Amino acid sequence: MKKQLQLLGLSIFLGCFSLTAQTTHNIDWNMQVGAAATLTIEVGDEIIWTNTEATSHNVVSSDPNAPAGFGSQTMANSDTYSFTFNNATQFSYVCSFHPSTMGGQITVVENLACAAPTDIGVTGETATTADFFWVASADEVNGYAWVVMNDGDDPNTDTPVDSGVEATGVTTASSSGLTADTDYDFYIETQCGNDGNSGYEGPTNFKTETLGLTQKELEGFKFYPNPASETVNLNALEDIESVTVYNMMSQEVMNQTPASNTNALELNISNLENGTYFLEVKSGNKVGVYKFIKR
Secondary structure, three states: OHHHHHHHHHHHHHHHHHOOOOOEEEEEEOOOOHHHHOEEEEOOOEEEEEEOOOOOEOOEOOOOOOOOOOOOOOEOOOOEEEEEOOOOEEEEEEOOOOOOOOEEEEEEEOOOOOOOOEEEEEEOOOOOOEEEEEEOOOOOOOOEEEEEEEOOOOOOOOOOOEEEEEOOOOOEEEEOOOOOOOEEEEEEEEEOHHHOEOOOEEEEEEEOOOOOOOOEOOOOOEEEOOOEOOEEEEEOOOOEEEEEEEOOOOOEEEEEOOOOOOOEEEEEOOOOOOEEEEEEEEEOOEEEEEEEEEO
16 A cells, blocks of 8 residues: 555656646747747747836737636736646737737647757848848757748748758758748748657748839840840840849749850740840849830
8 A cells, every 4th residue: 555655656746747847938028029929849848928128018818729727917027927838739829918019829749859940030131032040959960941931821831932951050041032022931940850850940020122123224235125025135245144034023033144254145035924024134243124025
């Protein structure tokens, strides 16, 4: 009987121990929280939200997938709210006082195969491109997989705008073919080998620049014919460095870089749909933009 009680006590102890947080994650809960409000964690992990500004906030969710009992009272400056997640789930949450600027998503998984990269950022945004960087995961085995999503889309269920895989040791990536003046989300996960992946870390939100596609003359440059159906002939005073074609939505649809130095180029446009396009030509460190018609 005594042995049975000892085993029962040990079971209760282990059961209680399993409910204690494996890892504690801290979120500075303020109106600039941004992507930091979205986390992927393991069952048993704890999150602590700390109000770091004078404005009152709370942490609440109306998502049916939120755990029972989740949600805080009103939090004054320096107040904290903590919650330990004991079951796998995925749900969204907000500050009910500022739902448009303070909100995120918590994904709780049974067991993360390895750690995701950290300190993810975006730089060098143009109208159609963006560059990304991160701090490597100590668990990287097969590198990283990343996706660019339309703002608000789920990387696990929705179709990405762009995606790629980077080798072990690489901590940067680039995306092209984006639409000007558009919000996107960047997600990345560590590829852990046979054990699976870390799960996506993100979103890191960014917006492409507005593309000012107005016609701009390049001295001495000529192109013909216009309209055209198969090819467009380009002639410049200096070597042509690159040629980019955009549709009327400012989306890049073609890009060509001459294989060797030349001031004359034949551009094959036969695969373009009929319509109006912008032709951006870089030559002699200068840029010209011209409108042409494919028919």
